Amino acid sequence: MKVTEKDVAYVADLANLELSAPERAGMVRDLNSILDYIERLNELDTSNVEPMAQVSDRYGVDESKQGSERFAYASREDVVEGLRKSLSQDVALANAPDADGTFFRVPKVIER
Amino acid sequence: MQLAQLTIDAARSAVQERKTTALALAEAHYARIQNEDEQIGAYLTLCKERALEQADRIDRMAAEGKPLPPLGGVPVGIKDVMSTRGVRTTAGSKILGHYIPPYDCTAVARMEAAGAMVLGKTNCDEFAMGSSNENSAFRPVHNPRDLSRVPGGSSGGSAAAVAADMAVVALGSDTGGSIRQPASFCGVVGLMPTYGRVSRYGLIAFASSLDHIGPLAKTVKDAAIVLRSIAGRDPMDATSADLPVPDYVAEIEKPVRGLRLGVAKEYFGEGLDGEVRHAVESAIDKLRSLGCEIVPVSLPHTPYAIPAYYLIATAEASSNLARYDGVRYGYRAAGVKTLSEMYRRSRDEGFGAEVKRRIMLGTYALSAGYYDAYYLKAQKVRTLLTRDFEGAFRKVDAIVTPTSPTAAFRLGEKSNDPLAMYLADIYTVTADLAGIPGISIPCGETKQKLPIGLQILGKHFDEATILRVANAYEQAA
Numbered sequence: 001m002k003v004t005e006k007d008v009a010y011v012a013d014l015a016n017l018e019l020s021a022p023e024r025a026g027m028v029r030d031l032n033s034i035l036d037y038i039e040r041l042n043e044l045d046t047s048n049v050e051p052m053a054q055v056s057d058r059y060g061v062d063e064s065k066q067g068s069e070r071f072a073y074a075s076r077e078d079v080v081e082g083l084r085k086s087l088s089q090d091v092a093l094a095n096a097p098d099a100d101g102t103f104f105r106v107p108k109v110i111e112r
Numbered sequence: 113m114q115l116a117q118l119t120i121d122a123a124r125s126a127v128q129e130r131k132t133t134a135l136a137l138a139e140a141h142y143a144r145i146q147n148e149d150e151q152i153g154a155y156l157t158l159c160k161e162r163a164l165e166q167a168d169r170i171d172r173m174a175a176e177g178k179p180l181p182p183l184g185g186v187p188v189g190i191k192d193v194m195s196t197r198g199v200r201t202t203a204g205s206k207i208l209g210h211y212i213p214p215y216d217c218t219a220v221a222r223m224e225a226a227g228a229m230v231l232g233k234t235n236c237d238e239f240a241m242g243s244s245n246e247n248s249a250f251r252p253v254h255n256p257r258d259l260s261r262v263p264g265g266s267s268g269g270s271a272a273a274v275a276a277d278m279a280v281v282a283l284g285s286d287t288g289g290s291i292r293q294p295a296s297f298c299g300v301v302g303l304m305p306t307y308g309r310v311s312r313y314g315l316i317a318f319a320s321s322l323d324h325i326g327p328l329a330k331t332v333k334d335a336a337i338v339l340r341s342i343a344g345r346d347p348m349d350a351t352s353a354d355l356p357v358p359d360y361v362a363e364i365e366k367p368v369r370g371l372r373l374g375v376a377k378e379y380f381g382e383g384l385d386g387e388v389r390h391a392v393e394s395a396i397d398k399l400r401s402l403g404c405e406i407v408p409v410s411l412p413h414t415p416y417a418i419p420a421y422y423l424i425a426t427a428e429a430s431s432n433l434a435r436y437d438g439v440r441y442g443y444r445a446a447g448v449k450t451l452s453e454m455y456r457r458s459r460d461e462g463f464g465a466e467v468k469r470r471i472m473l474g475t476y477a478l479s480a481g482y483y484d485a486y487y488l489k490a491q492k493v494r495t496l497l498t499r500d501f502e503g504a505f506r507k508v509d510a511i512v513t514p515t516s517p518t519a520a521f522r523l524g525e526k527s528n529d530p531l532a533m534y535l536a537d538i539y540t541v542t543a544d545l546a547g548i549p550g551i552s553i554p555c556g557e558t559k560q561k562l563p564i565g566l567q568i569l570g571k572h573f574d575e576a577t578i579l580r581v582a583n584a585y586e587q588a589a
Contacts, residue, residue, distance in 0.1 A: 003476070015430060015475040016437070017468060018456040030469055030530050031476065037531055038419040041489050044496065051491035052498060054321040055307050055547030059572035060353035073354040076347060083347055084215075091214045095441035104439050109451045 003031045115140035116277040120186050120334045123280055124227075127174050127185035134167035134174070134185035138229050141187040145231070145278045153253045154263075154273040156192050158232035159199045163187070166229045182337055184227030189273040189282035192233040193240050194220050194325070195314040199230075203316045204238040204248040204266075207436050207443045207462030217314025218349065219283055219325045219342045226341040234282055235269030238464045239433065240290055240318045242266050243536040246527050247466045254523070257299060257563060261520040264294030264536075270328045271298040281329040281338055285315060287322045288421055289516075289540025292552035295328050296515035296565020299554045301582070302328045303335040306573045307547035308353035310339075311346030319428035320351075322421075322544045332553060332583040336360035339575060355573060363576035364583040369403030371581065374508035378414035379539055385518045391556035391564040392514045395585060399512065402584055409504040409511060413496045414542060418534055420497065421541040423477045423490035429467075430474030436462065469530060498546040505571045510578050513539050515552040515565030539567060549575045553582045555589070 008027045012019045019027065061070040076082055089102070098105040113126065115137055126132045142160065149155055170185045190196065193203045195213035202208045216224075224230060237247035245253040245268030253268040255261040256276035263272040267284030271294035274282050284291040286304040295302025303326045310325045317323060327338035343357045375396060380389060400406050438444035438458030445457035463471070477486035504511060517538060526533045543550040548569055555566035566585070570578035 007476070008472070011472055011476045011479060014479060015471050016434070016455045016459055017463075017471065018460045019468070020460075023465075023468070026465075027469065027472055031473060033531055034422065034473060034534075038423060038486070041416055041419050041493055044413070044416060044493060046489060046492035046496070049492040049495050051488055052495040053491060054351075055498070055572075056351050056353070058498075059547060060306070060308050060355050071350070073345075074347075074350040087214055092440075094214070095211055097438060097442070097444035106439055107448055107451050107454050 002035050116144045120337050123186050124184050128180050134170040138163050138167045152272050153251045154269040155232045156235050157200045163229040163231050181227035186228050186280050187231050188228045189234040189279035191236050191267050191270045191284045193316045204236045206249040218311040218346045222342045237266035238467050240266040241466050243533050255520050264297035266290040268294045274300045274328050284328050286324045287318050289537040291326050292540050293516050295552045297520040299563030301335050301553050303551045306549045309343050311349040311352040313348035317432040319425040332586050336364050336579050358576050364579045368584040371404045372407050372508040373404045374407050374409035374504050374511040376409050376411045378411050379513035383517045387558045388514050388564050395555040395566045407508050411500040413500050416493050417542045420490040420493040423486050426470040426474030427477050427487050430471045494545050501546045511569040513567045515567040519558045519562035551578050551582050
């Protein structure tokens with residue numbers, strides 16, 4: 001078993017999840033089953049292979065250009081409301097679970 | 113005229129020639145939804161006011177004799193992961209159950225600019241995570257061809273809406289197969305364009321290096337018309353490519369004689385259902401008889417695609433879904449005392465089981481001590497998978513495969529076994545990882561009358577060729 005209950009508790013903490021006791025037990029089972037399957041990646045020798053985070057630096061760009069030059073078309077003026085108008089305050093707050101008309105309201109951050 | 117069974121051109125010209133109205137088309141589709149959707153569950157939210165405003169605009173254009181735009185008067189469904197201004201957008205999740213976006217997704221705005229009437233938002237797996245639509249927080253979708261079976265996922269609502277004549281076309285999103293696999297299960301056409309071809313601005317993010325928007329349609333030509341309407345550079349999405357958009361509708365009419373089509377044995381191995389294999393092999397024979405040359409190709413890293421995909425997609429998801437914290441929008445747990453408790457309980461109560469599983473797997477793969485072994489390893493394997501395709505496409509113009517190893521499975525059949533569910537995407541995740549386009553088209557049925565899908569994969573930004581092959585097959589079949 002790769003993943004223990006302790007690991008699950010640690011990762012849940014990183015992910016801002018609490019998880020109930022049955023959820024944690026299920027997570028130990030599922031993550032181990034999935035990671036066992038994922039283990040097959042180790043059959044491949046990748047020591048001389050470059051990692052690939054995304055595809056858009058290779059395809060659909062001008063390959064005669066290097067680095068960020070390839071994406072010159074995506075640059076824009078650094079101006080306020082350059083691409084679209086900012087949301088007004090009331091629109092920005094409209095979906096908030098709790099707001100006072102000016103700010104988002106949240107429970108106390110610091111206990112004293 | 114059966115108003116709810118028209119193609120895009122038939123609907124548009126009927127409105128243009130005043131044989132019907134956009135209003136009548138919208139009403140006919142809403143009547144279908146009223147009668148059929150209780151048992152199918154394709155729609156989560158209807159936006160009739162918005163659709164009828166557009167109908168009015170189109171009908172006035174037609175009355176004035178003005179030429180209608182390409183989607184003029186066409187009723188469409190939009191997967192509920194695409195933001196619609198003023199219309200609830202849930203991503204199939206309780207955490208966004210009451211979310212009303214303040215802006216439109218570019219793809220939706222372009223559909224409407226091209227004359228489409230948005231009927232409503234279609235059901236999907238929560239945050240597009242799933243292969244059966246059973247992960248919707250609201251209700252599962254039933255396959256219109258057999259209500260005991262799943263429609264596929266995650267764009268199951270979009271596929272079912274088109275299959276059951278509750279929309280002429282629909283938009284879906286594809287991260288690991290979520291357009292093509294449900295298209296295959298429901299017997300419709302599903303097109304995933306090249307990464308970067310269609311703007312994702314306003315798409316609720318799942319895995320940013322893998323997410324694509326594309327059409328589900330009744331015909332290949334309809335998919336081509338929609339792609340032509342939504343494709344192209346959008347300054348709001350830095351990943352949208354700065355390339356000209358071909359006239360796909362003209363491209364599909366070009367002859368396929370002499371095209372070289374690759375067949376890779378890795379897509380016909382263990383796990384492929386016998387009836388699916390037979391149907392796909394017959395489709396390949398048909399393409400040969402149309403003058404295509406069938407060429408064996410090798411994609412040796414295919415067996416490693418699912419493990420690489422589930423590390424990369426979940427790692428990106430764990431990061432993207434960190435934004436759901438109950439502060440600015442979305443669900444907030446009641447009765448919490450501290451900020452930290454609010455975050456945790458809101459996410460615990462707001463996310464479903466599969467989403468939490470993927471957040472956990474992704475966080476684990478990115479965590480200290482495991483990053484190199486999992487995430488970095490998967491990124492290197494992604495390079496190998498992409499090189500496989502580069503090699504194959506030096507020899508062939510497109511590659512033909514099954515879309516899914518089986519036809520639609522039963523509701524509940526795989527829902528307790530995450531790994532078995534992940535394997536439903538075994539033939540589709542490769543294209544997402546490599547960023548190449550793929551289309552699924554119907555190619556027959558099983559003995560139980562369940563649709564089977566043929567997948568055609570193409571070179572980067574060469575949707576034209578796969579649409580052309582798909583159209584030739586559809587016309588000949």
